[in-house]
Amino acid sequence: MALLEVANVSLAFGGVRALSGVSLEVEEGTVTSVIGPNGAGKTSLYNVISGFYRPQTGAVRFAGGDVTALKANRRAALGMARTFQNIALFRGLTVLDNIKLGAHHTLRSGILAAAWYLGGAAREEAALTGEIEARIIDLLHLGEVRHAPVAALPYGMQKRVELARALAMRPRLLMLDEPVAGMNREEKEDMARYILDVREEWGVTVLLIEHDMGMVMDLSDRIHVLNFGERLASGTPADVRADPAVVEAYLGES
Protein backbone atom coordinates (compact mmCIF):
# COMPACT_ATOMS: atom_id res chain seq x y z
CA MET A 1 0.00 0.00 0.00
CA ALA A 2 1.16 3.52 -0.66
CA LEU A 3 2.63 5.42 2.29
CA LEU A 4 1.18 8.70 1.06
CA GLU A 5 -1.90 9.13 -1.02
CA VAL A 6 -3.15 12.46 -2.36
CA ALA A 7 -6.66 12.03 -3.70
CA ASN A 8 -8.31 14.54 -5.99
CA VAL A 9 -6.98 17.60 -4.19
CA SER A 10 -8.07 21.06 -5.35
CA LEU A 11 -6.81 24.30 -3.88
CA ALA A 12 -7.72 27.83 -4.93
CA PHE A 13 -6.69 31.23 -3.61
CA GLY A 14 -9.63 33.41 -4.56
CA GLY A 15 -9.89 33.00 -8.30
CA VAL A 16 -6.46 31.49 -8.75
CA ARG A 17 -6.51 27.72 -8.98
CA ALA A 18 -3.25 26.44 -7.57
CA LEU A 19 -4.19 22.76 -7.74
CA SER A 20 -7.02 21.14 -9.69
CA GLY A 21 -7.96 17.59 -8.88
CA VAL A 22 -4.42 16.36 -8.26
CA SER A 23 -4.04 12.71 -7.29
CA LEU A 24 -0.80 10.89 -6.71
CA GLU A 25 0.72 8.15 -4.61
CA VAL A 26 4.09 7.68 -2.99
CA GLU A 27 5.11 4.07 -2.43
CA GLU A 28 6.96 3.21 0.75
CA GLY A 29 10.72 3.03 0.40
CA THR A 30 10.95 4.93 -2.89
CA VAL A 31 12.41 8.24 -3.92
CA THR A 32 9.51 9.97 -5.67
CA SER A 33 9.90 13.34 -7.35
CA VAL A 34 7.45 16.07 -8.22
CA ILE A 35 8.60 18.23 -11.10
CA GLY A 36 7.03 20.94 -13.21
CA PRO A 37 7.64 24.45 -14.49
CA ASN A 38 7.61 27.39 -12.09
CA GLY A 39 4.14 28.05 -10.75
CA ALA A 40 2.95 24.53 -11.51
CA GLY A 41 1.79 24.07 -7.92
CA LYS A 42 4.58 21.95 -6.50
CA THR A 43 5.09 23.88 -3.30
CA SER A 44 1.33 24.34 -2.88
CA LEU A 45 1.04 20.56 -3.06
CA TYR A 46 3.69 20.24 -0.33
CA ASN A 47 1.83 22.72 1.82
CA VAL A 48 -1.36 20.71 1.41
CA ILE A 49 0.41 17.45 2.24
CA SER A 50 2.13 18.83 5.33
CA GLY A 51 -0.95 20.67 6.54
CA PHE A 52 -0.15 24.36 6.05
CA TYR A 53 -2.91 24.74 3.46
CA ARG A 54 -6.30 23.12 3.66
CA PRO A 55 -7.56 22.01 0.24
CA GLN A 56 -11.14 22.87 -0.76
CA THR A 57 -11.73 19.33 -1.97
CA GLY A 58 -9.90 16.05 -1.81
CA ALA A 59 -8.05 14.13 0.86
CA VAL A 60 -4.56 13.34 2.06
CA ARG A 61 -3.96 9.87 3.47
CA PHE A 62 -0.78 8.98 5.29
CA ALA A 63 0.17 5.47 6.39
CA GLY A 64 -3.40 4.31 5.93
CA GLY A 65 -5.07 7.11 7.92
CA ASP A 66 -6.86 10.22 6.70
CA VAL A 67 -4.88 13.26 7.85
CA THR A 68 -6.76 15.93 5.89
CA ALA A 69 -8.19 17.50 9.04
CA LEU A 70 -5.01 17.36 11.12
CA LYS A 71 -2.89 20.43 11.88
CA ALA A 72 0.68 20.67 10.64
CA ASN A 73 2.26 19.89 14.00
CA ARG A 74 0.14 16.73 14.38
CA ARG A 75 1.17 15.55 10.95
CA ALA A 76 4.81 16.20 11.81
CA ALA A 77 4.37 14.01 14.87
CA LEU A 78 2.97 11.22 12.68
CA GLY A 79 6.23 11.12 10.76
CA MET A 80 6.05 13.70 7.99
CA ALA A 81 9.14 15.86 7.91
CA ARG A 82 9.84 18.56 5.38
CA THR A 83 12.39 21.13 4.41
CA PHE A 84 11.59 24.45 2.82
CA GLN A 85 12.55 26.02 -0.46
CA ASN A 86 13.94 29.06 1.30
CA ILE A 87 15.97 27.83 4.20
CA ALA A 88 13.78 27.81 7.27
CA LEU A 89 15.98 27.38 10.28
CA PHE A 90 15.72 28.96 13.71
CA ARG A 91 18.35 31.58 13.05
CA GLY A 92 19.21 32.52 16.59
CA LEU A 93 19.82 28.96 17.72
CA THR A 94 22.87 26.73 17.33
CA VAL A 95 23.11 23.85 14.88
CA LEU A 96 22.60 21.29 17.64
CA ASP A 97 19.57 23.10 19.11
CA ASN A 98 18.02 23.37 15.65
CA ILE A 99 18.44 19.66 15.08
CA LYS A 100 17.20 18.76 18.54
CA LEU A 101 14.04 20.77 17.96
CA GLY A 102 13.26 18.31 15.21
CA ALA A 103 13.00 15.64 17.88
CA HIS A 104 10.73 17.83 19.99
CA HIS A 105 7.64 15.72 19.44
CA THR A 106 9.40 12.41 20.13
CA LEU A 107 10.27 13.27 23.72
CA ARG A 108 7.85 11.83 26.17
CA SER A 109 8.16 13.94 29.28
CA GLY A 110 5.38 16.49 29.54
CA ILE A 111 5.83 20.17 29.11
CA LEU A 112 6.04 20.95 32.83
CA ALA A 113 8.49 18.21 33.67
CA ALA A 114 10.62 19.32 30.78
CA ALA A 115 10.26 22.91 31.84
CA TRP A 116 11.81 22.24 35.20
CA TYR A 117 14.31 19.86 33.71
CA LEU A 118 13.42 17.12 36.15
CA GLY A 119 15.46 13.92 36.30
CA GLY A 120 13.63 11.90 33.68
CA ALA A 121 13.46 14.76 31.24
CA ALA A 122 17.16 15.50 31.62
CA ARG A 123 18.06 11.85 31.04
CA GLU A 124 15.82 11.68 28.00
CA GLU A 125 17.42 14.78 26.60
CA ALA A 126 20.94 13.45 27.14
CA ALA A 127 20.02 10.22 25.36
CA LEU A 128 18.56 12.22 22.51
CA THR A 129 21.68 14.35 22.14
CA GLY A 130 23.76 11.17 22.06
CA GLU A 131 21.64 9.64 19.37
CA ILE A 132 21.64 12.78 17.26
CA GLU A 133 25.42 13.04 17.56
CA ALA A 134 25.94 9.44 16.54
CA ARG A 135 23.35 9.00 13.83
CA ILE A 136 22.73 12.38 12.24
CA ILE A 137 25.63 14.73 12.85
CA ASP A 138 28.19 12.16 11.81
CA LEU A 139 26.18 11.03 8.81
CA LEU A 140 25.87 14.56 7.48
CA HIS A 141 29.34 15.70 8.56
CA LEU A 142 28.15 18.53 10.78
CA GLY A 143 30.40 17.67 13.72
CA GLU A 144 32.67 20.67 13.48
CA VAL A 145 29.90 23.24 13.44
CA ARG A 146 27.49 21.71 15.94
CA HIS A 147 27.78 24.59 18.41
CA ALA A 148 27.88 27.36 15.82
CA PRO A 149 24.81 29.58 15.34
CA VAL A 150 23.19 28.56 12.06
CA ALA A 151 23.02 32.11 10.75
CA ALA A 152 26.82 32.08 10.52
CA LEU A 153 27.04 29.02 8.27
CA PRO A 154 27.43 29.01 4.50
CA TYR A 155 24.34 28.30 2.42
CA GLY A 156 25.08 24.70 1.50
CA MET A 157 25.69 23.80 5.10
CA GLN A 158 22.46 25.46 6.25
CA LYS A 159 20.61 23.26 3.79
CA ARG A 160 22.32 20.27 5.40
CA VAL A 161 21.27 21.41 8.87
CA GLU A 162 17.70 21.60 7.63
CA LEU A 163 17.96 18.02 6.39
CA ALA A 164 19.45 17.00 9.73
CA ARG A 165 16.58 18.60 11.60
CA ALA A 166 14.08 16.78 9.42
CA LEU A 167 15.87 13.51 10.16
CA ALA A 168 15.77 14.16 13.90
CA MET A 169 12.00 13.96 13.56
CA ARG A 170 12.50 10.27 12.75
CA PRO A 171 10.25 10.64 9.75
CA ARG A 172 8.63 7.95 7.67
CA LEU A 173 8.25 10.44 4.86
CA LEU A 174 10.93 13.01 4.15
CA MET A 175 9.71 15.85 1.93
CA LEU A 176 12.48 17.93 0.39
CA ASP A 177 11.67 21.19 -1.40
CA GLU A 178 14.48 22.05 -3.81
CA PRO A 179 17.30 20.73 -1.64
CA VAL A 180 20.06 21.67 -4.10
CA ALA A 181 18.72 24.98 -5.44
CA GLY A 182 21.51 27.51 -5.70
CA MET A 183 24.26 25.01 -4.94
CA ASN A 184 27.39 24.47 -6.96
CA ARG A 185 28.09 21.13 -8.59
CA GLU A 186 30.14 19.74 -5.74
CA GLU A 187 27.55 20.66 -3.11
CA LYS A 188 24.83 19.12 -5.29
CA GLU A 189 26.69 15.84 -5.53
CA ASP A 190 27.19 15.80 -1.78
CA MET A 191 23.51 16.44 -1.15
CA ALA A 192 22.46 13.71 -3.59
CA ARG A 193 24.72 11.29 -1.78
CA TYR A 194 23.32 12.31 1.60
CA ILE A 195 19.79 11.70 0.36
CA LEU A 196 20.68 8.23 -0.86
CA ASP A 197 22.58 7.44 2.36
CA VAL A 198 19.62 8.53 4.40
CA ARG A 199 17.23 6.32 2.48
CA GLU A 200 19.57 3.38 2.78
CA GLU A 201 20.34 3.74 6.49
CA TRP A 202 16.98 4.91 7.76
CA GLY A 203 14.63 3.29 5.29
CA VAL A 204 12.91 6.65 4.86
CA THR A 205 10.58 7.29 1.94
CA VAL A 206 11.67 10.45 0.11
CA LEU A 207 9.48 12.92 -1.73
CA LEU A 208 11.46 15.44 -3.71
CA ILE A 209 10.77 18.71 -5.49
CA GLU A 210 13.72 19.69 -7.63
CA HIS A 211 14.52 21.61 -10.78
CA ASP A 212 17.87 19.97 -11.36
CA MET A 213 16.79 17.35 -13.90
CA GLY A 214 20.06 15.44 -13.78
CA MET A 215 19.58 14.86 -10.06
CA VAL A 216 15.89 14.04 -10.40
CA MET A 217 16.52 11.47 -13.13
CA ASP A 218 19.38 9.87 -11.19
CA LEU A 219 17.69 9.61 -7.82
CA SER A 220 14.02 9.01 -8.52
CA ASP A 221 12.21 5.71 -8.71
CA ARG A 222 9.09 7.51 -9.82
CA ILE A 223 8.28 11.00 -11.08
CA HIS A 224 5.05 12.98 -11.10
CA VAL A 225 4.84 15.97 -13.41
CA LEU A 226 2.62 18.96 -12.54
CA ASN A 227 1.67 21.72 -14.95
CA PHE A 228 -0.74 24.59 -14.20
CA GLY A 229 -1.98 22.82 -11.11
CA GLU A 230 -2.81 19.56 -12.83
CA ARG A 231 -1.02 16.28 -12.99
CA LEU A 232 0.41 15.98 -16.46
CA ALA A 233 2.19 12.64 -16.29
CA SER A 234 3.54 10.00 -13.94
CA GLY A 235 6.03 7.21 -14.36
CA THR A 236 9.63 6.12 -14.20
CA PRO A 237 12.31 8.61 -15.22
CA ALA A 238 12.56 6.96 -18.62
CA ASP A 239 8.78 7.16 -19.17
CA VAL A 240 8.61 10.80 -18.20
CA ARG A 241 11.57 11.82 -20.29
CA ALA A 242 9.97 10.23 -23.33
CA ASP A 243 6.52 11.73 -22.74
CA PRO A 244 5.77 14.33 -25.46
CA ALA A 245 3.39 16.28 -23.17
CA VAL A 246 6.17 16.74 -20.61
CA VAL A 247 8.65 17.84 -23.21
CA GLU A 248 6.15 20.34 -24.46
CA ALA A 249 5.41 21.73 -21.02
CA TYR A 250 9.07 22.31 -20.38
CA LEU A 251 10.23 23.43 -23.78
CA GLY A 252 7.08 24.96 -25.23
CA GLU A 253 5.50 23.99 -28.51
CA SER A 254 7.93 23.42 -31.30
Place this chain on the structure above:
Amino acid sequence: MNLFIEYSLVGLAAGGMYALMALGFVLVFKGTGVFNFAQGELMMLGAYVFLTVNQLAGLHWSIALAATAVFALAAGAFVERAILRALAGQPLLSVVMATVGLGLVLKGAVGLIWGQEQRTLPGLLPRAPVFIGEFLIPGNAFWSFVISMAVVGACLAWFRFTRSGVAMRAAASSQVNAYAVGINVPRISALTWGLAAAVGGFAGVLLAAINNLTPHLGDLALSVLAVLIVGGLDSLAGVIVGGLVIGWLQSMTGAYLGGQYREVMPFVVVLAVLLVRPHGLFGRKEIERI
Protein backbone atom coordinates in the same frame (compact mmCIF):
# COMPACT_ATOMS: atom_id res chain seq x y z
CA MET B 1 31.97 59.24 48.39
CA ASN B 2 29.85 57.53 51.01
CA LEU B 3 26.82 59.33 49.73
CA PHE B 4 27.62 58.15 46.21
CA ILE B 5 27.85 54.51 47.27
CA GLU B 6 24.74 54.66 49.39
CA TYR B 7 22.65 56.21 46.64
CA SER B 8 24.10 53.75 44.14
CA LEU B 9 23.04 50.79 46.25
CA VAL B 10 19.54 52.15 46.70
CA GLY B 11 19.30 52.89 42.98
CA LEU B 12 20.47 49.44 41.98
CA ALA B 13 17.99 47.88 44.39
CA ALA B 14 15.17 49.85 42.78
CA GLY B 15 16.53 48.77 39.40
CA GLY B 16 15.91 45.14 40.28
CA MET B 17 12.23 45.90 40.62
CA TYR B 18 12.28 47.68 37.25
CA ALA B 19 13.83 44.59 35.70
CA LEU B 20 11.05 42.39 37.04
CA MET B 21 8.40 44.76 35.74
CA ALA B 22 10.05 44.90 32.34
CA LEU B 23 10.37 41.12 32.17
CA GLY B 24 6.68 40.58 31.48
CA PHE B 25 6.82 42.89 28.46
CA VAL B 26 9.92 41.19 27.13
CA LEU B 27 8.51 37.66 27.49
CA VAL B 28 5.44 38.49 25.42
CA PHE B 29 7.36 40.52 22.87
CA LYS B 30 10.03 37.89 22.45
CA GLY B 31 7.57 35.04 22.32
CA THR B 32 4.81 36.50 20.17
CA GLY B 33 6.09 39.78 18.76
CA VAL B 34 3.39 41.87 20.46
CA PHE B 35 3.93 44.82 22.76
CA ASN B 36 1.37 44.21 25.48
CA PHE B 37 0.05 47.49 26.81
CA ALA B 38 -2.15 45.58 29.26
CA GLN B 39 0.86 44.14 31.08
CA GLY B 40 0.57 46.79 33.78
CA GLU B 41 -3.10 45.98 34.35
CA LEU B 42 -2.29 42.27 34.54
CA MET B 43 0.19 43.22 37.26
CA MET B 44 -2.44 45.20 39.12
CA LEU B 45 -4.97 42.40 38.75
CA GLY B 46 -2.45 39.96 40.26
CA ALA B 47 -2.04 42.20 43.26
CA TYR B 48 -5.83 42.32 43.80
CA VAL B 49 -6.09 38.54 43.57
CA PHE B 50 -3.36 38.27 46.17
CA LEU B 51 -5.12 40.78 48.40
CA THR B 52 -8.40 38.91 48.13
CA VAL B 53 -7.00 35.49 48.93
CA ASN B 54 -4.71 36.78 51.64
CA GLN B 55 -6.94 39.24 53.50
CA LEU B 56 -10.52 38.47 52.67
CA ALA B 57 -10.13 34.69 52.65
CA GLY B 58 -7.53 34.95 55.38
CA LEU B 59 -5.07 32.46 53.92
CA HIS B 60 -1.32 32.48 54.44
CA TRP B 61 0.65 34.73 52.07
CA SER B 62 2.43 31.77 50.47
CA ILE B 63 -0.91 30.24 49.50
CA ALA B 64 -2.08 33.61 48.26
CA LEU B 65 1.05 33.97 46.15
CA ALA B 66 0.57 30.52 44.64
CA ALA B 67 -3.08 31.34 43.92
CA THR B 68 -1.99 34.59 42.26
CA ALA B 69 0.46 32.71 40.06
CA VAL B 70 -2.14 30.14 39.01
CA PHE B 71 -4.76 32.80 38.38
CA ALA B 72 -2.34 34.95 36.36
CA LEU B 73 -1.17 31.96 34.32
CA ALA B 74 -4.77 31.19 33.43
CA ALA B 75 -5.60 34.85 32.75
CA GLY B 76 -2.62 35.27 30.43
CA ALA B 77 -3.44 32.10 28.54
CA PHE B 78 -7.06 33.21 28.30
CA VAL B 79 -6.07 36.59 26.86
CA GLU B 80 -3.94 34.85 24.28
CA ARG B 81 -6.72 32.49 23.30
CA ALA B 82 -9.62 34.95 23.37
CA ILE B 83 -8.00 38.07 21.93
CA LEU B 84 -4.71 37.32 20.26
CA ARG B 85 -5.87 34.27 18.37
CA ALA B 86 -9.03 36.01 17.23
CA LEU B 87 -6.80 38.70 15.72
CA ALA B 88 -4.36 36.29 14.07
CA GLY B 89 -3.45 37.55 10.63
CA GLN B 90 -4.54 41.12 11.38
CA PRO B 91 -2.09 44.02 11.23
CA LEU B 92 0.15 44.25 14.26
CA LEU B 93 -1.26 47.67 15.07
CA SER B 94 -4.74 46.19 15.59
CA VAL B 95 -3.33 43.61 17.97
CA VAL B 96 -1.44 46.23 19.94
CA MET B 97 -4.52 48.46 20.12
CA ALA B 98 -6.49 45.48 21.41
CA THR B 99 -4.04 45.21 24.30
CA VAL B 100 -4.55 48.91 25.05
CA GLY B 101 -8.28 48.25 25.15
CA LEU B 102 -7.83 45.21 27.33
CA GLY B 103 -5.86 47.32 29.78
CA LEU B 104 -8.69 49.86 30.04
CA VAL B 105 -11.28 47.11 30.48
CA LEU B 106 -9.26 45.48 33.24
CA LYS B 107 -8.71 48.78 35.04
CA GLY B 108 -12.43 49.55 34.88
CA ALA B 109 -13.51 46.07 35.92
CA VAL B 110 -11.16 46.00 38.90
CA GLY B 111 -12.47 49.40 39.94
CA LEU B 112 -16.04 48.09 39.81
CA ILE B 113 -15.30 44.92 41.74
CA TRP B 114 -12.85 46.09 44.35
CA GLY B 115 -13.57 49.81 44.39
CA GLN B 116 -11.31 52.80 43.80
CA GLU B 117 -10.07 53.28 47.34
CA GLN B 118 -6.52 52.65 48.35
CA ARG B 119 -5.77 49.26 49.85
CA THR B 120 -2.78 48.24 51.87
CA LEU B 121 -1.16 44.89 51.53
CA PRO B 122 0.34 43.34 54.64
CA GLY B 123 4.06 43.98 54.96
CA LEU B 124 5.42 40.97 53.14
CA LEU B 125 9.05 41.92 53.12
CA PRO B 126 11.09 42.35 56.28
CA ARG B 127 11.36 46.05 57.01
CA ALA B 128 14.57 45.80 58.99
CA PRO B 129 17.30 47.56 57.03
CA VAL B 130 20.08 45.47 55.63
CA PHE B 131 23.72 46.46 56.07
CA ILE B 132 26.17 45.87 53.28
CA GLY B 133 29.47 46.65 54.94
CA GLU B 134 28.78 49.99 56.57
CA PHE B 135 26.05 50.96 54.12
CA LEU B 136 22.43 50.66 54.92
CA ILE B 137 19.70 49.67 52.50
CA PRO B 138 15.98 49.73 53.34
CA GLY B 139 14.71 46.16 53.84
CA ASN B 140 11.92 46.58 51.31
CA ALA B 141 14.28 47.64 48.56
CA PHE B 142 16.85 44.96 49.35
CA TRP B 143 14.47 42.02 49.42
CA SER B 144 12.46 43.08 46.43
CA PHE B 145 15.76 43.30 44.57
CA VAL B 146 16.71 39.77 45.61
CA ILE B 147 13.33 38.34 44.65
CA SER B 148 13.25 40.19 41.34
CA MET B 149 16.68 38.97 40.35
CA ALA B 150 15.75 35.40 41.28
CA VAL B 151 12.65 35.50 39.09
CA VAL B 152 14.48 37.08 36.15
CA GLY B 153 17.30 34.56 36.54
CA ALA B 154 14.85 31.65 36.59
CA CYS B 155 13.24 32.89 33.38
CA LEU B 156 16.63 33.27 31.75
CA ALA B 157 17.52 29.72 32.68
CA TRP B 158 14.16 28.47 31.45
CA PHE B 159 14.61 30.03 28.02
CA ARG B 160 18.17 28.88 27.70
CA PHE B 161 18.10 25.36 29.03
CA THR B 162 14.66 23.84 28.99
CA ARG B 163 12.90 22.22 26.10
CA SER B 164 9.73 24.27 26.43
CA GLY B 165 11.92 27.37 26.65
CA VAL B 166 13.73 26.46 23.46
CA ALA B 167 10.38 25.67 21.86
CA MET B 168 9.21 29.16 22.85
CA ARG B 169 12.24 30.72 21.21
CA ALA B 170 11.71 28.54 18.19
CA ALA B 171 8.07 29.56 17.83
CA ALA B 172 9.13 33.19 18.25
CA SER B 173 11.75 32.83 15.56
CA SER B 174 9.44 31.26 12.97
CA GLN B 175 5.94 29.91 13.49
CA VAL B 176 5.79 27.98 10.21
CA ASN B 177 9.05 26.36 11.06
CA ALA B 178 7.91 25.48 14.53
CA TYR B 179 4.77 23.82 13.19
CA ALA B 180 6.89 21.88 10.73
CA VAL B 181 8.94 20.27 13.47
CA GLY B 182 5.83 19.33 15.41
CA ILE B 183 5.69 22.10 18.02
CA ASN B 184 2.19 22.91 19.18
CA VAL B 185 2.50 26.63 18.48
CA PRO B 186 -0.85 27.79 19.93
CA ARG B 187 -0.09 26.03 23.20
CA ILE B 188 3.37 27.56 23.36
CA SER B 189 1.94 31.06 22.76
CA ALA B 190 -0.63 30.54 25.48
CA LEU B 191 2.13 29.37 27.82
CA THR B 192 4.20 32.46 27.01
CA TRP B 193 1.32 34.82 27.80
CA GLY B 194 0.54 32.90 30.95
CA LEU B 195 4.13 33.07 32.10
CA ALA B 196 4.30 36.81 31.39
CA ALA B 197 1.10 37.39 33.35
CA ALA B 198 2.43 35.33 36.26
CA VAL B 199 5.66 37.33 36.31
CA GLY B 200 3.51 40.45 36.17
CA GLY B 201 1.45 39.16 39.08
CA PHE B 202 4.57 38.74 41.20
CA ALA B 203 5.72 42.22 40.27
CA GLY B 204 2.29 43.58 41.14
CA VAL B 205 2.28 41.98 44.58
CA LEU B 206 5.77 43.30 45.34
CA LEU B 207 4.89 46.78 44.11
CA ALA B 208 1.64 46.87 46.03
CA ALA B 209 3.43 45.68 49.17
CA ILE B 210 5.92 48.53 48.90
CA ASN B 211 3.53 51.24 47.76
CA ASN B 212 -0.22 50.96 48.03
CA LEU B 213 -2.78 49.24 45.87
CA THR B 214 -5.27 51.08 43.69
CA PRO B 215 -6.65 50.21 40.23
CA HIS B 216 -4.05 52.64 38.90
CA LEU B 217 -1.10 50.52 39.98
CA GLY B 218 -0.71 49.40 36.39
CA ASP B 219 0.21 52.90 35.26
CA LEU B 220 3.58 52.37 36.89
CA ALA B 221 4.38 49.68 34.34
CA LEU B 222 4.77 52.16 31.54
CA SER B 223 7.52 53.83 33.51
CA VAL B 224 9.70 50.86 32.61
CA LEU B 225 9.53 51.84 28.95
CA ALA B 226 12.94 53.38 29.39
CA VAL B 227 14.27 50.09 30.74
CA LEU B 228 12.86 48.23 27.76
CA ILE B 229 14.39 50.57 25.25
CA VAL B 230 17.78 50.63 26.90
CA GLY B 231 17.88 46.86 27.31
CA GLY B 232 16.20 45.87 24.07
CA LEU B 233 12.62 44.67 23.80
CA ASP B 234 13.50 41.07 23.16
CA SER B 235 16.45 40.51 25.46
CA LEU B 236 16.02 38.91 28.86
CA ALA B 237 19.56 39.75 29.90
CA GLY B 238 19.01 43.28 28.66
CA VAL B 239 16.18 43.65 31.16
CA ILE B 240 18.60 43.21 34.04
CA VAL B 241 21.15 45.67 32.68
CA GLY B 242 18.47 48.13 31.59
CA GLY B 243 16.73 47.95 34.96
CA LEU B 244 19.92 48.46 36.94
CA VAL B 245 21.14 51.30 34.73
CA ILE B 246 17.87 53.19 34.93
CA GLY B 247 17.45 52.57 38.66
CA TRP B 248 20.96 53.75 39.39
CA LEU B 249 20.60 56.76 37.14
CA GLN B 250 17.38 57.88 38.78
CA SER B 251 18.91 57.60 42.20
CA MET B 252 21.99 59.54 41.14
CA THR B 253 19.91 62.23 39.50
CA GLY B 254 17.78 62.56 42.60
CA ALA B 255 20.86 62.84 44.81
CA TYR B 256 22.91 65.32 42.80
CA LEU B 257 20.53 67.25 40.56
CA GLY B 258 17.40 67.22 42.64
CA GLY B 259 14.20 65.19 42.66
CA GLN B 260 12.51 67.11 39.87
CA TYR B 261 14.94 65.63 37.33
CA ARG B 262 14.50 62.02 38.45
CA GLU B 263 11.78 61.16 35.98
CA VAL B 264 13.38 62.99 33.09
CA MET B 265 16.86 61.54 33.19
CA PRO B 266 15.98 58.01 32.04
CA PHE B 267 14.45 59.38 28.88
CA VAL B 268 17.52 61.45 28.12
CA VAL B 269 19.44 58.19 28.22
CA VAL B 270 16.78 56.55 26.08
CA LEU B 271 17.21 59.21 23.43
CA ALA B 272 20.94 58.70 23.46
CA VAL B 273 20.57 54.93 23.17
CA LEU B 274 18.07 55.25 20.34
CA LEU B 275 20.48 57.46 18.43
CA VAL B 276 23.31 54.97 18.72
CA ARG B 277 21.60 51.60 18.79
CA PRO B 278 17.94 51.79 17.70
CA HIS B 279 17.28 48.18 18.71
CA GLY B 280 18.50 48.68 22.26
CA LEU B 281 21.80 47.73 23.81
CA PHE B 282 21.06 44.01 23.75
CA GLY B 283 18.15 43.67 21.37
CA ARG B 284 18.34 41.76 18.16
CA LYS B 285 18.59 43.77 15.03
CA GLU B 286 15.79 42.94 12.64
CA ILE B 287 17.29 42.06 9.32
CA GLU B 288 14.80 41.65 6.52
CA ARG B 289 16.11 39.83 3.53
CA ILE B 290 14.44 40.69 0.26
